[in-house]
Amino acid sequence: MKIVLLDGYELNKDLNWKSLQELGDCTLYDRTPVNDNAEIIKRIKYADIVITHKTPLDHEVISKAAQLKYIGIMGTGYDVVDIESAHQNKVVVTNIPTYASDAVAQFTFSLLLEVTSQVGLHNQLVHENRWAQAPDFTFWEKPLLELKGKTLGLIGYGHIAQKVAKIGHAFSMKVIFYNHRPKKITESWIQQVSFDELLMQSDVLSLHVIQTPETIDLINNDTIAKMKTGVIILNTARGKLANEADIKNALNEGKIYAYATDVVKGEPIASDSPLLQAKNCYITPHIAWAPYETRERLLHITVDNIKAYLSGDLKNVIN
Known part of the structure; x- marks a missing residue:
């Protein structure tokens, strides 16, 4: 199972992704250029699971990620993902509706x-x-x-x-x-x-x-x-x-x-x-969500969403 985290900097700096790394072959990026579809596609080309916070996944990106089966959004809003394209490509999308x-x-x-x-x-x-x-x-x-x-x-x-x-x-x-x-x-x-x-x-x-x-x-x-x-x-x-x-x-x-x-x-x-x-x-610089306790909860629910997907018991599904 190939897992790619596109933008984990806000959590990486004082939390760790050990619980995610236990689920598969993980590649963790601090940041991914948000306006560079070619780079985004390159990074997720062979991924089964992609986790994003603010890196956009539009129709072009999703349609060219042939192995992609699951997108986990690290947040409540889901405007960073083309939900219709994900649906068309049979990609499950989850978010975290109440963590913050x-x-x-x-x-x-x-x-x-x-x-x-x-x-x-x-x-x-x-x-x-x-x-x-x-x-x-x-x-x-x-x-x-x-x-x-x-x-x-x-x-x-x-x-x-x-x-x-x-x-x-x-x-x-x-x-x-x-x-x-x-x-x-x-x-x-x-x-x-x-x-x-x-x-x-x-x-x-x-x-x-x-x-x-x-x-x-x-x-x-x-x-x-x-x-x-x-x-x-x-x-x-x-x-x-x-x-x-x-x-x-x-x-x-x-x-x-x-x-x-x-x-x-x-x-x-x-x-x-x-x-x-x-x-x-x-x-203020988009920090309402950012207390340590809130980000820790975000990390835990992100991993729990993936575990639920892998077990076939989906939760927090958008599409």
């Missing part, structure tokens, strides 16, 4: 609390001696906002959004959500609304949907126009859900109070990204 739910929900509120409480800024100012030189016992450089009573709107209501909802409720926020398929809810403190109602009511809008042709540029000039002036937008899902030029303009014009995102359209971020020219824009 707690970490991403935690990080979503880390972004929101940074916007509203400005801990990072004021810690920096204190270390720059600003407090020591202040004439009063206190000072603040930017407005501080209280979450109690504000409306938290969630676009999508999967595992992560449900955890974010509970945290919002713990902060005494009013919680509403929109999901493209209606959800059955039992909690009295949350309300399911239409997409337009969500846009109009939310003080804080948090994105929790996967990237599909229908959700690309979901946040754009038209949807922003329906939002409250001063809305805070959080994105721990996918960068392409938001039109970054439209976000920049709305931030600079004051329509959006803040945009806090862990993901951008192209990663790593381009030096000319519109977001880098935007006011009150908070950007």
Whole structure:
């Protein structure tokens, strides 16, 4: 059994793949050029099993990997793989749907609390001696906002959004959500609304949907126009859900109070990204999924998915 891991750097640096190596003949790459199909094909040409995190496997790659039988995606989103092509070529594809739910929900509120409480800024100012030189016992450089009573709107209501909802409720926020398929809810403190109602009511809008042709540029000039002036937008899902030029303009014009995102359209971020020219824009380098405990869980489930495939008892199958 020939197994190829295309991009294991994020796990290799402080975890090991011994449990995977016990399953077959393994070739482990730290990185694979994401824009070089020829190199990707070369690396997986004789592989039975391929594991990818962010290296794309499109129709050309899949169709030329004659021995390929299984693709394991090290993550929840599966936009890096041409699922239809995999189906046509009888290649099983699995993902890991819930490994990072707690970490991403935690990080979503880390972004929101940074916007509203400005801990990072004021810690920096204190270390720059600003407090020591202040004439009063206190000072603040930017407005501080209280979450109690504000409306938290969630676009999508999967595992992560449900955890974010509970945290919002713990902060005494009013919680509403929109999901493209209606959800059955039992909690009295949350309300399911239409997409337009969500846009109009939310003080804080948090994105929790996967990237599909229908959700690309979901946040754009038209949807922003329906939002409250001063809305805070959080994105721990996918960068392409938001039109970054439209976000920049709305931030600079004051329509959006803040945009806090862990993901951008192209990663790593381009030096000319519109977001880098935007006011009150908070950007982190796609790290919501990355606590040690979360990555350890990711590794274990990746291997468990393969073991299940080899035993004929498939789980976490996409196609």
